[in-house]
Amino acid sequence: MGQLTDAVLAGDRRALAQAITLVESTRPDHRATAAELLDGVLPRTGSAVRVGISGPPGVGKSTFIEALGSYLTGAGHQVAVLAVDPSSSRTGGSILGDKTRMETLARNPQAYIRPSPAGGELGGVARRTREAMLLCEAAGFDVVVVETVGVGQSELAVADLVDLFVLLASPSGGDDLQGIKRGIMELADLVVVTKADGELANSARHAAADLQRAIHLLRPKYEGLSTETLLVSSPAGIGIAEVWGAVIKAHAHLVESGQLDAVRAEQARAWMWDEVRAGLADRFRTDPRVTPALDALEAAVRAGEIAPTAAAQELLDRFTS
Numbered sequence: 305m306g307q308l309t310d311a312v313l314a315g316d317r318r319a320l321a322q323a324i325t326l327v328e329s330t331r332p333d334h335r336a337t338a339a340e341l342l343d344g345v346l347p348r349t350g351s352a353v354r355v356g357i358s359g360p361p362g363v364g365k366s367t368f369i370e371a372l373g374s375y376l377t378g379a380g381h382q383v384a385v386l387a388v389d390p391s392s393s394r395t396g397g398s399i400l401g402d403k404t405r406m407e408t409l410a411r412n413p414q415a416y417i418r419p420s421p422a423g424g425e426l427g428g429v430a431r432r433t434r435e436a437m438l439l440c441e442a443a444g445f446d447v448v449v450v451e452t453v454g455v456g457q458s459e460l461a462v463a464d465l466v467d468l469f470v471l472l473a474s475p476s477g478g479d480d481l482q483g484i485k486r487g488i489m490e491l492a493d494l495v496v497v498t499k500a501d502g503e504l505a506n507s508a509r510h511a512a513a514d515l516q517r518a519i520h521l522l523r524p525k526y527e528g529l530s531t532e533t534l535l536v537s538s539p540a541g542i543g544i545a546e547v548w549g550a551v552i553k554a555h556a557h558l559v560e561s562g563q564l565d566a567v568r569a570e571q572a573r574a575w576m577w578d579e580v581r582a583g584l585a586d587r588f589r590t591d592p593r594v595t596p597a598l599d600a601l602e603a604a605v606r607a608g609e610i611a612p613t614a615a616a617q618e619l620l621d622r623f624t625s
Contacts, residue, residue: 305337309344315444317416324418327435342435345442350568352384352441353555356462358452358488359472364498364538365451368472370406371538375545376447377414384440385409385417386433387451416445434465434575464574467564468493468554470547473515475499475508490522492531494550501537508535529557593622 311319327338471492500508516533536543558564601615
């Protein structure tokens with residue numbers, strides 16, 4: 305483990321991939337080893353700009369991230385992209401196609417793309433995205449981008465991972481605005497309207513104006529920081545520099561005002577309780593006092609023979625007896 309820790313800290317890409325695979329493992333023995341690894345790299349984390357990116361399907365998240373990543377690496381940054389792909393609720397399978405969609409960035413030696421399955425996580429981010437983000441920071445990446453699977457109420461979890469949340473919107477005006485949940489809008493630090501070129505340029509400007517008016521009706525997320533709405537054409541690279549300038553300006557404000565430290569401290573606390581809840585659920589399902597009755601009670605609930613509340617209480621009583 306010491307060798308793996310040293311290799312990650314030295315920026316070894318193969319070691320980083322191995323370390324992320326380790327923290328994503330659900331095996332109990334791997335979880336203990338992963339905790340040791342994270343403790344070893346923790347002092348070298350925290351210096352990166354952490355950016356979450358979400359938006360409706362088809363808005364061009366991968367194209368935007370590739371354009372942003374190419375711009376940042378050209379400016380001397382080391383960029384890690386943690387791209388979470390949707391997982392099938394029936395099979396658990398995932399396409400993991402982000403390296404294909406970000407072909408140019410995937411070949412860039414200054415960038416690292418790690419696709420991970422969402423695994424049914426409601427937050428639109430993989431359960432171990434937090435750990436992967438810390439490992440990327442420890443390996444020397446100074447910008448970490450987390451791409452979520454889509455937009456909706458369940459995407460709110462990304463705000464517990466990153467410093468700034470960028471919401472992408474397409475130039476479809478009111479229709480797109482109606483599809484964006486208020487909860488997501490309240491969390492957005494920056495709204496970016498994509499495809500703002502050619503025949504869609506006017507539509508993009510109108511959409512940006514509509515979104516900006518909607519944002520003005522919401523309470524600001526951070527003190528002294530208002531949400532901007534910007535236009536980009538990712539394939540042409542138009543507006544990408546302005547987006548990054550807005551991100552850096554907002555991040556600097558959070559640092560100087562002390563709000564970033566407070567936000568990250570609260571994220572760490574929330575992370576701890578997420579782990580407690582997940583760990584309890586895992587132990588509950590495998591507890592020998594619970595498992596003998598689990599299948600029978602599930603069948604009884606399905607058949608309508610017992611109320612779900614009563615079944616849950618019986619299982620909890622077994623677990624705590």
